Amino acid sequence: xxxxxxxxxxxxxxxxxxxxxxxxxxxxxxxxxxxxxxxxxxxxxxxxxxxxxxxxxxxxxxxxxxxxxxxxxxxxxxxxxxxxxxxxxxxxxxxxxxxxxxxxxxxxxxxxxxxxxxxxxxxxxxxxxxxxxxxxxxxxxxxxxxxxxxxxxxxxxxxxxxxxxxxxxxxxxxxxxxxxxxxxxxxxxxxxxxxxxxxxxxxxxxxxxxxxxxxxxxxxxxxxxxxxxxxxxxxxxxxxxxxxxxxxxxxxxxxxxxxxxxxxxxxxxxxxxxxxxxxxxxxxxxxxxxxxxxxxxxxxxxxxxxxxxxxxxxxxxxxxxxxxxxxxxxxxxxxxxxxxxx
Numbered sequence: 001x002x003x004x005x006x007x008x009x010x011x012x013x014x015x016x017x018x019x020x021x022x023x024x025x026x027x028x029x030x031x032x033x034x035x036x037x038x039x040x041x042x043x044x045x046x047x048x049x050x051x052x053x054x055x056x057x058x059x060x061x062x063x064x065x066x067x068x069x070x071x072x073x074x075x076x077x078x079x080x081x082x083x084x085x086x087x088x089x090x091x092x093x094x095x096x097x098x099x100x101x102x103x104x105x106x107x108x109x110x111x112x113x114x115x116x117x118x119x120x121x122x123x124x125x126x127x128x129x130x131x132x133x134x135x136x137x138x139x140x141x142x143x144x145x146x147x148x149x150x151x152x153x154x155x156x157x158x159x160x161x162x163x164x165x166x167x168x169x170x171x172x173x174x175x176x177x178x179x180x181x182x183x184x185x186x187x188x189x190x191x192x193x194x195x196x197x198x199x200x201x202x203x204x205x206x207x208x209x210x211x212x213x214x215x216x217x218x219x220x221x222x223x224x225x226x227x228x229x230x231x232x233x234x235x236x237x238x239x240x241x242x243x244x245x246x247x248x249x250x251x252x253x254x255x256x257x258x259x260x261x262x263x264x265x266x267x268x269x270x271x272x273x274x275x276x277x278x279x280x281x282x283x284x285x286x287x288x289x290x291x292x293x294x295x296x297x298x299x300x301x302x303x304x305x306x307x308x309x310x311x312x313x314x315x316x317x318x319x320x321x322x323x324x325x326x327x328x329x330x331x332x333x334x335x336x337x338x339x340x341x342x
Contacts, residue, residue, distance in 0.1 A: 016191040045113040049146060050105045052191050053131060058180040059102035060157045060169035060217065062095060068220075075099075087165040098163045098172070105116045105131045106191050109146035110333045111213025114197035116151050118204040119232070119333045120184065122221075123156040126239070127164050130155060131259050137316040146325035150333045153201065155184040156237035159217060166213035166241070168220050172233070177225025181206055205232035207330070209323065210239040211314050222250040233259035233294055235326050238304075238313045240264065240271040242276075248278035251299060255284055259294045261326055263302040263317050265309045272301055290318055294329040 031221050063074050077084040077092045084094040104183070125135050135141050135156050145152050157180065159241055160167055170176045185201040192201075208231060210218035216235060221227075223246040231254070239261060240247070264272050279286055279299065286299035304317045 003308065010149070023271075023311060031095065042221070043114045043192070043196045046108055046192070047110065049112075049142070050108045050111045050191050051136075051142065052105060053086050053103050053249070054187055054189075055102040056104050056157065056183055056187070058170070058176065058183045059104070060099065060159050060171055061099040062100060063167070063169035063172075064338070065173070067167075074169075074248075076326075082325070084220065085165070087163070087166065089164060091164065093160065093163045093165060094324065098161050098165070099167075099169065100162050101158040103131065103150040103158050104187075105135055105142075105154065105156040105158075106184075106188055107142040108188065109142070109152065111151075112153065112192070113151055113335065114192060114194075116335070117333050118200045118328065119144065119150060119152050120181070120201070120204045120206045121152050121154050121206050121327065122184070122206055123154060124208070124210040124217045124239075125159060125212030126214050127166055127170070128162055129159075130162055131158050139312070139319070141323065144315075144321050145202065147321070148324045148327040149335055150327050150330065151186045151335050152327060152333065153204070155188065157217075159214070166216045168217040171220050174224040175226035177221040178227035178230075181227055181230065183289040189337045190270075192267075202221075204230075206230050207233045207235060207327070209235045209237070211237040212239055212310070213241070215241050216243065219246040222246060228254065229257060232296075233261070233330070236262040236264070237317065238264050238267045238268055238310050240275060242271065243316075244271055244275040244278060247275055248282060248284075250285050252282040255297055255299075257296050259296060259298040260286075261291070261294060261298070261300050261302070261325075263304055263322060265303075265305055265313065266307050267310050269303070276301060277332065291329065293331055294326065 006062060066072060067074055073084055075083040075095060077085055082094050084092045086092050123141055145154050188201050189198040208218050208221055262272055284299060288301050289301050291298050291300045302318050315321060
């Protein structure tokens with residue numbers, strides 16, 4: 001009986017394993033990693049606009065060749081070592097300082113995004129102008145581009161400096177316009193600050209805008225510039241003082257790919273009528289009112305008023321800031337702005 005009790009007691013006694021359960025040490029958990037915002041890929045929209053005046057190799061001036069259609073050298077006047085050009089009005093303008101400024105104005109607006117479709121605007125200023133005083137300030141071209149809401153890069157060459165002369169200089173030469181546009185794309189890429197933007201700028205279509213005396217450079221750019229495939233359209237701001245045949249031939253050849261908008265005062269009324277007559281003969285349809293959009297094939301003539309409007313036409317035509325309004329009519333290049341900046 002005692003042996004059974006002892007055996008039963010032995011069986012009921014806890015073993016070491018049962019008596020002292022092992023205490024597991026709590027495992028150390030790795031600290032949770034803080035969530036990180038992925039870095040944006042590729043070139044990003046500009047927070048602020050960028051402006052630069054830079055000397056071009058493919059500038060309009062200096063120009064040392066002949067005037068097109070004649071054997072007359074462009075620099076046909078001399079005064080000692082100084083050489084000059086006699087304008088159509090008979091005034092002699094000396095190469096220094098009128099025809100030796102190689103600079104162009106470059107501008108990228110706030111929000112410019114090289115990952116979206118890009119449009120290059122090439123602006124030819126009129127007579128008696130400088131880039132700083134007139135294109136940037138008086139005509140407010142950069143501001144109008146920024147306010148258009150479009151993904152636009154601006155380039156504007158200095159033509160004759162502050163002179164009553166519409167000479168096109170090197171833009172008279174076949175192929176020069178193409179060389180200028182290629183250099184502009186490179187320099188705009190540098191202004192943006194990232195080589196990744198180069199592809200979009202190199203492929204970007206071009207809209208040629210001319211005011212007043214800028215018509216001559218624009219006409220030769222369209223006629224023999226060597227880059228017709230890149231020209232999406234032309235906007236003439238009281239800028240048809242001749243060479244209507246060049247504009248008519250270009251529009252007839254590019255009627256399915258390009259647009260033409262010509263707004264004018266009494267100053268160029270006759271020339272605009274002449275261009276309309278040439279388009280009629282080439283069976284190119286056109287409207288005589290402000291179009292809703294500037295799609296390929298759009299041709300529009302917009303009469304705006306008397307001679308008194310010409311001097312301020314870039315900022316006051318059929319409406320205030322007509323360049324801003326015209327550029328906003330071009331579909332496919334709208335900037336996407338965030339809600340905070342909208």
